[in-house]
Amino acid sequence: xxxxxxxxxxxxxxxxxxxxxxxxxxxxxxxxxxxxxxxxxxxxxxxxxxxxxxxxxxxxxxxxxxxxxxxxxxxxxxxxxxxxxxxxxxxxxxxxxxxxxxxxxxxxxxxxxxxxxxxxxxxxxxxxxxxxxxxxxxxxxxxxxxxxxxxxxxxxxxxxxxxxxxxxxxxxxxxxxxxxxxxxxxxxxxxxxxxxxxxxxxxxxxxxxxxxxxxxxxxxxxxxxxxxxxxxxxxxxxxxxxxxxxxxxxxxxxxxxxxxxxxxxxxxxxxxxxxxxxxxxxxxxxxxxxxxxxxxxxxxxxxxxxxxxxxxxxxxxxxxxxxxxxxxxxxxxxxxxxxxxxxxxxxxxxxxxxxxxxxxxxx
Ligand SMILES: Cc1ncc(COP(=O)(O)O)c(C=O)c1O
Numbered sequence: 001x002x003x004x005x006x007x008x009x010x011x012x013x014x015x016x017x018x019x020x021x022x023x024x025x026x027x028x029x030x031x032x033x034x035x036x037x038x039x040x041x042x043x044x045x046x047x048x049x050x051x052x053x054x055x056x057x058x059x060x061x062x063x064x065x066x067x068x069x070x071x072x073x074x075x076x077x078x079x080x081x082x083x084x085x086x087x088x089x090x091x092x093x094x095x096x097x098x099x100x101x102x103x104x105x106x107x108x109x110x111x112x113x114x115x116x117x118x119x120x121x122x123x124x125x126x127x128x129x130x131x132x133x134x135x136x137x138x139x140x141x142x143x144x145x146x147x148x149x150x151x152x153x154x155x156x157x158x159x160x161x162x163x164x165x166x167x168x169x170x171x172x173x174x175x176x177x178x179x180x181x182x183x184x185x186x187x188x189x190x191x192x193x194x195x196x197x198x199x200x201x202x203x204x205x206x207x208x209x210x211x212x213x214x215x216x217x218x219x220x221x222x223x224x225x226x227x228x229x230x231x232x233x234x235x236x237x238x239x240x241x242x243x244x245x246x247x248x249x250x251x252x253x254x255x256x257x258x259x260x261x262x263x264x265x266x267x268x269x270x271x272x273x274x275x276x277x278x279x280x281x282x283x284x285x286x287x288x289x290x291x292x293x294x295x296x297x298x299x300x301x302x303x304x305x306x307x308x309x310x311x312x313x314x315x316x317x318x319x320x321x322x323x324x325x326x327x328x329x330x331x332x333x334x335x336x337x338x339x340x341x342x343x344x345x346x347x348x349x350x351x352x353x354x355x356x357x358x359x360x361x362x363x
Contacts, residue, residue, distance in 0.1 A: 001301050001302070001303060002301060002302045002303055002342050002351055002355070003303050003342060003344075004184070004303045004304075004305055004340070004342050004343070004344075005184045005342075005343070005344045006344050006346055006347070007183060007184070007188070009344075009346045010344070010345070010346060013346070014240055014241070014244070017240045018237060018240055021036075021236040021237065021239065021240055022233065022236065022237075024236070025232050025233055025236045028232075030232055031231055031232050031233065032229055032231050032232065033055075033212070033229050033230070033231075033232075034232045034235075035232075036232045036235035036236045036239060037055045037229075037230050037231075037232060037235040039235070039239060040053075040055060040195075040230075040235040040238055040239050040242070041053040041054060041055055041195075043239070043242060044179075044195055044197065044242070045197060047169065047242075048169045048171050048172045048177065048197045049168070049169065049172050050171075050172050050177075050197045050198060050199045051198075051199050051200075051201060051204075052197070052198050052199065052200070052201060052203075052204035053195055053196065053197045053198075054195065054196045054198075054204055054207045054208055054211065055193070055194070055195055055229070055230030055235060056193075056194045056195065056196065056207075056211050056228045056229065056230055057192055057193065057194060057211075057227075057228040057229060057230065058180065058182070058192045058193065058194040058228075059087065059156070059158040059178050059179060059180030059181075059182070059194040060087040060090060060091055060180075060194070061091075061194055061211070061226070061228040062176075062178035062179065062180075062194035062195060062196045063087065063088065063091030063092075063128075063154065063156060063178045064090075064091040064094045064095065064226075065196065065207050065210045065211060065226070065228065066154050066175075066176035066178055066196050066198070066203075066207065067091060067092060067094075067095045067097065067126070067128075067154060068094075068095050068210060069176075069203050069206040069207045069210060070126065070152045070154070070175055070176065070203060071125075072095055072097050072125045072126055072152065073095045073096045073097055074095075074096035074097070075096070075097075075123065076095075076096075076097040076098070076123055076124075076125040076126075077097065077098050077099075077100045077121060077123040077124045077125065078092045078097050078098070078099055078100065078124075078125065078126045078127070078128050078154075079099075079100050079101075079102055079111075079116055079119055079120070079124060079126070079127045079128065080092065080099050080100070080101065080102070080111065080127070080128040080129070080130070080156075081101065081102065081104055081110065081111040081129065081130050081132070081331070082101040082103070082104070082311040082312045082313045082323075082328050082331045083104045083109055083132065083308065083311050083312075083328075083331040083334055083335070084130040084132060084156065084308070084312065085158070085307075085308070086312060086315065086317075087158075088128065088130055088156050088312075089312050089318060092128065093318075097125070097126075098321065099128075099312075099318075099321070100119050100121075100124070101312070101313050101323065101327070101328060102115045102116050102119050103115055103328040103329070103330045103331055104328070104330050104331050104334065105138075105330070106330050106333075106334070107271045107273075108132070108135045108137075108271060108273065109132050109133070109284075109331075109334050109338075110129065110130065110131065110132050110135065110136075110137040110138070111127075111129045111130070111137055111142075112330070113129075113137070113138040113141040113142050113145065114141075116142070116145055117145055117149075120149055120151075124149070124151060125151060125152060126151055126152040126153065126154055126175075127142055127145070127146055127151055127152075127153050127154075127174075128153075128154045128155075128156060129142055129153070129155060129156065129174075130155075130156040130158070130159075131155065131156065131157055131159060131160035131163055131170045132159060133159055133270065133278075133280070133281055133282040133283075133284050133307075133340075134159050134160050134163050134186065134252075134278050134279035134280050134281035134282065135160075135163065135270065135271075135272065135273070135276060135278045136160065136163050136164065136165045136170045136273075136276050136277075136278075137155075137170075138273075139155075139165055139170070139173040139174070140165065142173075142174075143173055143174070146174075152174070152175045153173065153174030153175055154174055154175060154176045154177075154178065155170060155171050155173060155174045155176070155177045155178065156178055157170045157171040157177045157178055157179050157197075158178065158179060158180035158182075158185065159180075159185065159186070159281035159282070160279060160281065161179055161185070161186055161187040161245060161249075161279065162186070162187075162245055162246060162249045162277075162279045163276070163277055163278060163279045164276070164277035165275050165276055165277070166275040167277075171197045172197060172199075175198060175200065175203070176196050176197070176198045176203070177196065177197040177198070178194065178195070178196055179194060179195040179196075179197070180193075180194055181193030181194060181195070181234065181238055185281065186245070186248060186249065186252065186279055186280075186281045187238065187241055187242065187245050187248075188241070189234040189237050189238050190233075190234065190237050191231075191233075191234050192234075193230050193231075193234040193235075193238065194230070195230070209222060209223070209225055210223075210225040210226055210228070211225065211226060211227075211228040211229055212225060212227070212229060213225045213226070213227060247345070248345040249279045249280075249345075251345035251346075252279060252280040252281075252343060252344070252345055253278070253279070253280060255280070255283070255343060255344075255345075255347050255352060256270065256278070256280040256283050256343070258349060258352050258353075259283055259285075259341065259352055259355075259356065262352070262353065262356035262360075263285065263356050263359060263360070266287075266359065266360055266363045267285045267286060267287040267293075267359065267363055268285060268286035268287065268337075269285055270283060270284060270285075280343055281343075282307060282340040282343060283340065283341050283342075283343040284307065284338050284339065284340045284341075285338070285339055285340075285341065285359075286334070286337040286338055286339075287337060287339065287363060288337060289362055289363050290306070290336070290337050290338065290339045292362055293339060293358075293359055293362055293363070294306070294339055296358055296359075296361070296362055297341075297355065297358055297359075300354075300358050302341075302342065302354075302355055302358065303342055304339050304340060304341055304342070305339075305340050306335075306338060306339060306340070307338065307340050308335060308338075309335055310335060311328060311331040311332055311334075311335050313327055313328055313331075314332075341355060342355065
């Protein structure tokens, strides 16, 4: 079966480096919040051109702690997209704030910045765009609105490590950028992990307290926090992979270009807006014959996944928000048409040609 992501193959290529790091960490007997985490935080802050980066246990936690540390909570509203992974909305709800959905752009499937202002109320405290599939949201427009309206911006960069707008990295535009190192992400650990990038030392300090039981030094607790620390083993693995991330992203882009060259006259292919650097965490096509394509790919031993089959406003868990089917027609149409194809740096040209050939036989 051709997988969505070939982590086995990637591991074979970096095995020596990984084993050397693991041996070093295991022999050090320093396993939580040690030198590897510090080094990773320093390197990723510099990479994003921000002053601070804080390692945490996952992107879900990164979003939760960032929203909390920015002073958003009970009774506040956070504007976001209904076309994302559920964690985006869970993180808002953990703080006691409520998500307010805004429909998406039909081409990038990111939040439609042109519709945001119509949803701002006197309870709105923040905008939370998601750089879906690795294509940046329209941060220039979003930051302009936020400035004008006095709102915070938290970027869900779970799928966009290394993506840029005019040479500036996603996760460096807003008040906080939140990253996921779930193993299948374009920068993935061998377990869970997350990161918050930001430019405010005071907020970073608050997040550092929150991730470690509200601790302000040995057994002194300023407030009730959480246990959400990045561990040394994951940070060590991430440091190895971080050295390769630009190359991994370049290879993803080359693979995406070949898919698009082969498929663009048959299905709707991902776009790249002017100035954007898409990292193709997913290569997601759209077609009315989506289900047929997926079935045929399966029969021929090719994986594919529908990210996401149900927009969040239609989810049982958030029924209490009061949204109805039909409220966000662009997101609902996307959910009926999207299909993500295998995408990873090591994906071979002949496999891309085979996948494209199968799709072309149907549409
Ligand atoms: C857009 C988005 N936000 C948040 C998350 C949550 O990340 P994590 O699994 O690291 O908590 C994910 C993970 O799939 C995601 O894709």
